[in-house]
Structures are given as C-alpha cells and as structure tokens.
Amino acid sequence: MKLEKIAELVGGKLKGDGSLEISGIRDIEHAGAGHITFLSKKLFLELLNHSQASAVLAKEAVNTSVPQVIVASPELAFARLLREFHPEPQPKPGVHDRAVVGKNVKLGEQVTLSAGVCIGDDVEIADHVHLYPGVVVGDRCRIGSHTILHPNVTLYRNTELGSRVILHAGVVIGADGFGYTLDEKGAHYKINQIGRVVIEDDVEIGANSCVDRAAMGTTLIKQGTKIDNLVQVAHNCTVGEHSILVAQVGLAGSCTLGHHVVLAGQVGVADHVTLGDQVTLTAQSGTFRNIESHKVYGGHPAVPLGEWKKYVTVLPKLPELARKIRDLETRLNEIENNPSSR
C-alpha cells in the first residue's frame, strides 16, 4: 500500500514521499524494512532511528530520515492500519452439519454456526454472527449482528447480546447469580434467579470470564466496555459505557459503575457499591465504599491513590517506628521522674 493511501486512510498529513510502498506494520521494536510504525512518545525517537522502519506515524513532525504521517493519535492510526494489513479472519458462512439448532430459531444473513454449536429454542441470531465450535446458546437468547462467540462460550437462557460483541473462549454469560437464604435447618436454600443479562454493542469479554444473570431484572454491561480474562461480574451489576475491567477483577452483587471506569487487575468491589464516572482503582485494590466520579483510588480498603502511595512507603519502617516510640517513652519517663537531676 502506498504511503499516500495510508495517510488518506488515517486522515493524516503526509511529510515525505507518498509513493513509497508500505508492505506491513509493526511496533518500533519489531519494525523492519518496508514497515510503517508509530511513535507513541518522543522518548522513543532514538529507537525509531535505530530501526529499519520505512515510515512512521507521529503526533508532530520529528527529526527522522523516514517519511512521516502526522496524526492526532498515532496509536489510533496504527490500530486502524492494523485492521487493513491484518484483518480478522473471515469464516465461511453456513451451518455446519454437526451444529444443532433448536425450534423456532431465526438466523440472519451470513451466519456461521460451526461444528459442535448447540442452539436452543426461540433464539434470534442477526446477520454476520460467527459462532465457533462448542458454543452453547440457551433458549430465547438474542445475538446482534457481527457478534463473535469464540469456542466453548455458554449463553444461559434469555441472554441478549448487542452488535459487534466479542466473547472469548470459555466465557459464561447468564449463569445463576449466587443467592441463597438459610432455611429452618440452617441449610442454604437457593433463590431462583429469574433475571437475565444484557450486553450492549461493542463489548468485548475475555476468556473464561463470567457475568451472572440478575436475581430479578437485568445484569447490564453497557456499550463499548471491555472486560479482560477471568473476571467475575455478579448478579444485578450495571457496568457503565466504555469501562475497562482488567483480568481477575471481581464485582460483587448489585454494583453500579459509571462510564469510563477503569479497574486494574485483581481489583475487588463489594456488593451494592457505586463507582462514579471515570473512577480508577489500581491493581489488587478493593473497596466496600462508594467512590465519587473522577477519583483514583488504591489499596484495601481503597483510599485516594496519593495517600496510599505515601503510607505504603512507611509500612516497612513500622518496626523501627514502634521501637522509637518505646524509646521516647523511656526517655520521657526518665525526665519526668528525675526533674531535679536536670
């Protein structure tokens, strides 16, 4: 692809020879001759100049010998070009003869049902949906267009997925929420979970993650949210738009998250907690209190990140501080008991 075509594709300003032929796209670390790369920070300019890259996407013109395409977000332009050079593989649409389809199932155009797929009754599947082998879809599910379910994904009954949703292998959507009440004999009596899960457009969920269906009502993952692997979203949670839940995060029941929330790896949020818009929690932190919009918290129980960063530097000094306190007490006793000696 000619560089001028690339500049046009990413809406960038060309600086250099537009007729240059670009054969591929790589990050600075992997870029070779014929490749276009991108400069995320000026800091990496030296890396660029030591690479064999033939062109670069940059935020502003930089001091380099290779042609440049100037764009507002080089990383975004790079991601867009990746789809040109490395598009996701397209399946051959059709229903494999080893797929099993229930009664009253509506299939859109260009749907791919692979071998070993099992679809329940009264299911609606929109156009261009791709179900990989081993996917199991319960009764009365609805799946929006261009949605991809990777191998061995399970949708329990009544689940609703939007368009362009991606569920990675082993994801389980709509399993029973974890709800019990003690009976007269002290045994846990199961509370039937009669709600469902709704996952809006453009959500992606990583391998082996779980979203439980609501006790009543809906567990809701809003548009554009991205969830990593092995994440737990309990019943009746609402996760706002464009949020990020990194691997092994756990949300207890009935949490409400705003939009653009970021939960780093292994974060835990207690039940019924509300996190405002654009709240960030750092890795392994946990909160059982609500957090206001735009705040960044860390630790367990979570506190404003600045506080956490300060107090953790003191922790290793605690034994010494405790000793000093004992020492101060001794010395002060000495002074108080012997005023005359002074």
Add this chain to the structure above:
Amino acid sequence: MKLEKIAELVGGKLKGDGSLEISGIRDIEHAGAGHITFLSKKLFLELLNHSQASAVLAKEAVNTSVPQVIVASPELAFARLLREFHPEPQPKPGVHDRAVVGKNVKLGEQVTLSAGVCIGDDVEIADHVHLYPGVVVGDRCRIGSHTILHPNVTLYRNTELGSRVILHAGVVIGADGFGYTLDEKGAHYKINQIGRVVIEDDVEIGANSCVDRAAMGTTLIKQGTKIDNLVQVAHNCTVGEHSILVAQVGLAGSCTLGHHVVLAGQVGVADHVTLGDQVTLTAQSGTFRNIESHKVYGGHPAVPLGEWKKYVTVLPKLPELARKIRDLETRLNEIENNPSSR
C-alpha cells in the same frame, strides 16, 4: 394463585383478604400490581408503601394497607414462592443422537443427555440427571439423582457427585492436583495424582470454578456447600457442610474447613490450614494460620475483624505519625541536651 393458598404454602399467618389473586412475585424494587413481595427489614416499609405490590411477606404485622402473610423468615418464604411461580425449566429426557456414551454406562430414569455430551466408560448416572451440551464425563464417574451439569462442564475420571448437585458452565472437577518434586536436574517432576473428588448432596458450584482431585485419597466438598464462580479448591481440601465460598476464592492444598464457613470474594487460604466451624473471612483477606470456630477475620495476614477495622483507619495517617515521631525526638533531644535552659 390465591393469597390464602400462598399463606398455606409458606406456612404463614394470613392478615387480610385471602381470596386475593396473586399473579407474580417480585422484590420490593420490582413489585407491581398483582405481585407479592417481601419485607426483609422494617427499614424498607416506606419502599413497600410506595410500591404497587398487592401483598407482602413479613416477619411481623406492619403498618401497610396491603394484605400480609406473617412468616418466620420472609426471605425464605419468598424463595419458596419463587420456585412456584418461576420453576427451573425442565428438559425433555432422553439421549440426543449427538451424545456419545461409553461402555458399561448405567443410565437412570428420565436422564437427559444433550447434544455434544461425551460419557466415558463404567459411568453411573442416576434418575433425573440433566447434562447440558458439551458436558464431558470421564471414566468411572458417578452422578447422583436430580443433578444438573450445565454446558461444557468437565468431570475427570472417578469423580463422584451426590444428588441435587448443580455445576455451572465451565466447571472442572477432578483435574490433576498441582504436585511436583524437583528432579536431579532442577526440573519439576510431576507427582501423579491418584486420588479423586467427592461432592456431596445439594452442593452448587459456580461457572468456571475448579476442584482438583486429591494426590491420594479424596478432595471433599460436603453437603449443602455453595461455591461461586472462578473459585479454586486445590487437592486434598475438605470443605465442611453448608459453607459459602464467594467468587474468586482460592484454597491451597490440604485445607480443612468446618461447617458454615463463609469466605468472601477473593479470599485466599494457604495450604494445610484449618478453619473451624462458622469461621468468616472478609473479602480479599488471606490466612496462612488456622482460625478457631466462630471467629470473623479480615486482612492479610488475617486478624480478628475488629482489629483490622481499627488499624486500617490508621494507615493513611502513617506518614503524619512518622513525622510526629521525628518531631518528638527532636524536641526530646533539645530537652535532654539543655537541662540548664529550663
């Protein structure tokens, strides 16, 4: 269903018009006209009076205009009614022609083997068992009556499940315990795991959770225990009766838990630890020491919850406390060095 019939079903005392027709059941938040709801706390009375609910389950007579059913546990009565109004869907029993069944397999009455189910040799499956698509059952497993295995569950060989067990999608029972010993070259030499897993009656295990088989002997989940999603139970653990393991809990090898233990989300328990009866560990806590019965612990390493709650409020003040200690030292030095000035 008439309200008098409902009162009879839950063993409650009717207060109001028993001939009232109840069409459904909802929590206070979702209850509308025709619905019966329940009052978990008096606190919610106002919510009740603002709802359209037509009847209420309550612990004692409350000040409301709608008919009441007085029961010892309104929540339990509610859960029982849920099963009346929203029973779990019943499959059509039978062996799907896309199920694969090994040699010498004993199938009880009214068993459902869905498409894509694979059963090994010498397996016993009792009456009314329901295996969803993609379930894989290893050789010599035994499955008790009315047990439900959701899609893509795997039972390794020799696993034994009781009656009314529910395993959610993606659960793995009986994978090899994590046991190695170093060989002469510093490589990890696998210790074959020759034990098994036994899961007793009325246990429920959440999506993608794992229970490993014992190195020798048995990994045991006792009657009535409920395990949430993405939980890890390592080899040779024993989990006592009616315990609760919330999502993402991890038990290392050879732990022993008493009955009615409650481990909140993301708790970790080190290997060979014993937790007594009715021990509770709060979310994200971890213990590598035994804990006596009836104790509530938090933090990592876990301490009595009251202690944890107190010390965590001090943590953010640590930098200031450290400063104060330095200040006290300076002032005390001043006094000690200048006794005459006073």
Add this chain to the structure above:
Amino acid sequence: MKLEKIAELVGGKLKGDGSLEISGIRDIEHAGAGHITFLSKKLFLELLNHSQASAVLAKEAVNTSVPQVIVASPELAFARLLREFHPEPQPKPGVHDRAVVGKNVKLGEQVTLSAGVCIGDDVEIADHVHLYPGVVVGDRCRIGSHTILHPNVTLYRNTELGSRVILHAGVVIGADGFGYTLDEKGAHYKINQIGRVVIEDDVEIGANSCVDRAAMGTTLIKQGTKIDNLVQVAHNCTVGEHSILVAQVGLAGSCTLGHHVVLAGQVGVADHVTLGDQVTLTAQSGTFRNIESHKVYGGHPAVPLGEWKKYVTVLPKLPELARKIRDLETRLNEIENNPSSR
C-alpha cells in the same frame, strides 16, 4: 513388584529383605500392609512406625523395623514409583467419527482425536498426542508429541505447543491480548493482536487458565514451567524455564520472568515488570517494580519477605501506637511549657 526391583528402579540402596513383594504405594497417612511409602522428614518417623507400611523410601537409614530403600530424594523416588504403580491411563488412538478435522491437517502416529474435537486448517499434530472431547484447535496450530489436551481446551490460531505439554480442561491459549486505544469519541478502539503463543516442552497448565497471544511477536512459556488453575498470563509475557505459577496468579502484559520463579497463589505482577531468576513472591503479594534474582518478596507493594513479616506484626498495634504518640506529645508539651515546675 519385589523391593529389590524397586530399589533398582529408583537407583536406591536396599536395606532389608529385597524379595519382599510390594503391592502398592501410598503416602505415610494412607499406607497400609504391602505398601511402600516415603519419609520426607525425620519428623515423620513416628508416623511411619505407627503405619502398616511394609517398606519405606528414606534419605538415610532410619530406626524402623521395615525394609528401607535409601535414595537422595525420597519424594522424587516416590513420584517415579507412582508412575509405575499408577500410570496415566492410555487412550485408544484413532480419530473418532464425531471429530471434525479441517483441510491440510498432518496427524502423527498414535494420535487420539476424541468425539467433539474440532481441528482447523493447516494444523500439525505430532505422534501420541491425545485430544479429549470438546477440544478446539484453531488454524495453523502445531502440537508436539505426547502432548495431552483435556476436555474443552481451546487453542486460538497459530498457537505452538511443544512435546509432553499438558493442558487441563477449559484452558484457553492464544485469545486476543487486552489492547485498546481511545478513538476520537472516547471509545476503546481494538488493537488487533497479530502475535501468537508458544508453549515449550514439558509445560503443564491447570484448568481454566488463560495465556493470551502477543499483540505482536510471541507470548512465551518456556520449558518445564508449571502453571496451576485459573491463572492469567497476558499478552507478550515471557515466563522462564521451570517456573511455578500457583492458582489465580495474574501477570499483566509484557512481564518477563526468569527461570525457577515461584509465584504463590493470587499473586499479581504489573505490566512490563521483570522478575529475575529464582524470584519468589508469597501468596497474595503484588509488585509493580522489578525484582532481582534470588529474592523472596511479600506484601503489596512487595518488599523483602523479612521486612513484610516484621511490619505486619505491628499493624494490629497501630491504633495503640497512635495513641501513645498523642500521649507523648501531651507530656512533652507539659514539660516544655512548665520548665519551672521541675
């Protein structure tokens, strides 16, 4: 098996009657008549003498009435004997007629493809590979000899597995790394992940664990590493040889681990962190800093284990220490304000 034959098998020195017939092998806790067991520590000698064991593997001659086999590592000898007495079950090789195999697939000798296995196009499978039911192998994967994939394992396209690799049920290898960049509207724009996963010889990965494929290049698990259940390895990580990742560990993107690293349960490592050779992190700890070879760290943020052990004993005393500091201040104020009273 005669004891002299056992001594020969484990390269040990016989002390006692070599003609003794040994019928089985158990740990000290489970050993009965006819069994050989092993003594891991002298501490357990009494247990041995109270057991019915007929022979023992020991590091040095001990004071017991039963015949002994003296070996450098009794535990290793025990593990070797386990494989003699309890070999892993061998499948009947062949391609089940319910397996689905793509185009241009090369199958080695003695390969077992069970019912419900789905193999993509251009896949190479070496000799003696065993794929259990429900395994899904993407296009262009390569699987080395004697490798075992348990039920419902998913390999995304281009994954490469070495020889004698074991993947337990539900493992997902090669799912998309978690990579996005914000677009002009504040939505997360997916960065196509064009790399792959390579897993070297003798690696074992526990149930429902996930290893994501690289954004570019390779996510690499080196030879002999053992990974437990529910572990997350993000894109572009390199895990060195013979490392141990215990259950629920999470590695963020682009981590580099040396050889013989040990990460205990629920440990988290932040992105781009490097851990040297033989680094150990204790359970539930987390680091966002590099750690040098041979260090043992604990806590979050992780510090040298000795420091962590000391400061955590002070934590429960913090409220009292804070009180003492206040008290010291009061007393010091008193002295400073009333020099004449002394």
